C-alpha cells in the first residue's frame with residue numbers, strides 16, 4: 276500500500292468541514308462558553324448521565340477581550356462588554372443584573388448574599404466530576420491506591436475505584452468568597468474580568484488547593500486504616516487541555532494563600548512567598564499580566580524576574596546592599612528557570628536567604644521544565660527552596676508518567692534531605708488531577724493533514740492558505756488571519772519569513788502584516804512583535820516552538836505546522852494556540868512532505884483522537900486503516916526525533932547530508948535560477964575584489980615610490 280496516496284486521500288476526508296470557518300472563528304469576538312455547562316441550579320437527574328453529550332452554554336458571561344493589553348482587533352469591545360453583563364443571569368441574581376452593579380460592588384455583595392449553592396451530597400459530587408471528566412487521584416505511598424497494589428491481585432477496577440478522590444467541585448466563582456473567603460478585591464477583579472463560570476480545570480483544582488486536604492482525603496471504603504493527613508495544602512499534578520484556564524487555577528490560590536499568610540505572620544511580608552516557573556519569557560510575562568489583574572488592590576505584588584534583579588531577603592538590609600542593582604520586594608516572582616538558576620549560581624548568602632520564605636512553587640508547562648532541556652535548572656531551583664512547608668504544583672496539557680515519577684521522587688528526596696536536618700518535615704498529600712482525555716488535542720479545533728509532497732509544495736500550500744482569493748485546493752479553505760506558522764528551526768523561520776514577506780499586498784499593510792519571532796531576537800523586539808500581534812497589526816506570525824507553550828493569543832484563527840511537530844505533545848501544544856477557552860472555529864493545518872511520512876504517525880494519532888472526541892461521523896476524519904499504514908517509530912527513534920527534529924532541516928543535517936539539506940531548503944525558486952543567481956553574485960563579488968586589489972596596488976605603487984636615483 277502506498278502511504279502517499281492514502282494520506283492525500285485523508286486530506287479530502289477531513290475537508291468537508293471547510294465551510295464552517297466562515298460562520299464562526301475564534302477571532303469573531305466573544306467565545307461562546309467557558310467549557311462548562313450550568314450545574315448549580317439543575318436537578319441532579321439532568322446531569323448524572325455520563326454518556327450524555329455536554330451541553331454548550333451559549334449565554335454565560337465571559338472574559339472581555341479588552342482585558343488583555345491591546346487585544347483590540349477581536350470584535351467591538353463596547354458591544355462585547357455589554358453582552359457580558361446582559362447575559363449573566365445564571366450567576367448574578369435578578370436584582371443584581373438589573374442594577375448592573377460595578378464589579379467591586381458585586382463582589383462586596385457576593386459576601387453578604389446567602390449561598391446559592393447548597394452543600395451537595397457525595398453522589399452529586401461524583402456525578403459532577405464524572406460529567407466534567409475530572410479524575411482526582413491520590414498518589415502518596417500510603418494512599419489506598421498503593422495499599423491495593425501491595426495487597427496484590429484485586430482486579431484493576433477495584434484498584435481504580437479505591438484511588439479516586441471526590442472533592443466538592445467549585446461550580447461558580449461566587450463560591451470563592453462564600454466557601455473560602457478570598458480577598459474581596461480579588462473576587463471583584465475576577466468579576467470585573469468577566470469570569471463567571473469556572474472552567475473544568477478550575478472547577479476541580481481550586482477546591483483541591485483552597486480546601487483543607489482533610490476534607491477530601493477520606494480513605495476509600497476498604498482502606499479505613501489510612502492515617503489522616505492534617506497537612507496544610509497538597510502537592511498537585513494537573514493535566515488539563517490547552518486554553519482551559521490553568522493560569523487562573525493556580526493564581527487564585529496563590530494570591531489567596533499569600534494574603535492569608537501575611538495576615539498571620541508579619542515577617543513574611545518582606546519576603547518572596549511564591550515562585551512560578553515558565554519555559555519562556557513570553558509566557559512568564561503573560562502570567563505576570565494575569566496575576567497582576569487578579570491581585571490588583573490586594574497588596575500582593577507579582578513581578579517578572581529580570582536579569583540582574585535582586586530579591587529582598589526579608590531581614591534588615593545589610594551594609595553594602597546599596598551597591599549593585601536595586602533590591603526587589605515582591606510576593607510572587609515569575610521567571611524562566613535559566614534566569615533564576617543563574618541568579619542562584621552567582622549566589623551569595625543574601626540570595627540564599629531571599630528564597631527561604633518561598634512556600635509555593637508552581638511549574639507551568641511542567642513537562643518541558645522537567646524535560647532534559649530545563650531539568651537540571653528546574654531541579655536545582657526546586658531543591659534550593661529550603662522552606663519545610665513548601666507546596667509544589669505542576670501544570671500542563673501533557674504529562675508523561677516519567678514526569679510524574681520525577682516529581683514524586685524529587686518531593687521525596689527533598690523532604691528526606693530537609694528532614695535529616697530538622698526532623699520535622701511533614702509529608703504533604705500528593706494528588707493528581709486529570710481533566711478530560713490525557714495528552715489530547717482540543718476537539719473544538721478542525722484538524723487538517725495536508726500532503727504537499729515537497730518543500731516547494733509546502734510553500735505553495737501555505738500561500739494557498741494565506742491568500743483569501745485562493746480556491747479551496749488541497750489545503751482546504753484559506754485561513755483567516757491572524758494565524759501562527761510553526762517551523763522546526765530559527766533559520767527556517769527566518770527563511771520562510773523572507774519568502775512570504777511580499778505576499779500581503781501593500782494596500783492591506785504589506786510587509787508590516789507578517790513577522791517572525793524567535794529566541795535569537797532581542798527582548799525588546801520580541802516584546803514588540805508580541806504586542807503588535809496581540810493588537811492585530813501582524814496577521815501572520817512565523818515562529819518556532821518558542822510560542823507553542825502556554826502563550827494565550829485569544830483570537831488566533833489558525834495554526835499552520837509548516838514543519839511537522841517532533842512529538843505528539845508538541846502537536847497538542849502548537850494547535851492549542853487556537854480554540855482557546857472553548858472557542859469554536861479554529862483550524863490547525865499540518866503540511867507534510869514525502870520526507871515527513873516516517874514521522875507522521877504521532878500527529879495522525881492525536882488528530883484521530885481529537886476527531887473521535889468531537890464525534891466525527893464514520894467515513895469522515897482520520898481512518899484507522901490509514902493510521903495502520905503509517906510507519907511506527909521505535910522508542911529511540913522517537914527520542915531522537917524529539918531531541919533533534921528532522922535531521923535535514925538542521926545545521927548538523929546540512930553538514931552530514933548537503934544534498935537532502937538542499938532539498939529541504941525553503942525557497943520557491945527553481946534550482947537553475949538559484950544557481951545562475953549564485954554565479955552572478957560570485958562574479959560581482961570577484962570583480963569587486965579584483966577592483967579593490969588593483970586600487971591597493973596602485974596606492975602601494977604610489978607610497979612605495981622612493982624618488983629618483
Ligand SMILES: Nc1ncnc2c1ncn2[C@@H]1O[C@H](COP(=O)(O)OP(=O)(O)OP(=O)(O)O)[C@@H](O)[C@H]1O
Pocket residue numbers: 308309337338470471472473474477515516517518519520521522523671672824825826827829851855856
Ligand atoms: N473561567 C473562565 N471563563 C472564561 N474564560 C476563561 C476562564 N478562565 C480562563 N479563561 C480564559 O481562557 C484563556 C486561556 O487561559 P490560560 O492561558 O490560563 O489557559 P491554559 O490552560 O494555561 O492554556 P495552555 O495549556 O495553553 O497554557 C485565557 O484567555 C483566559 O482569560
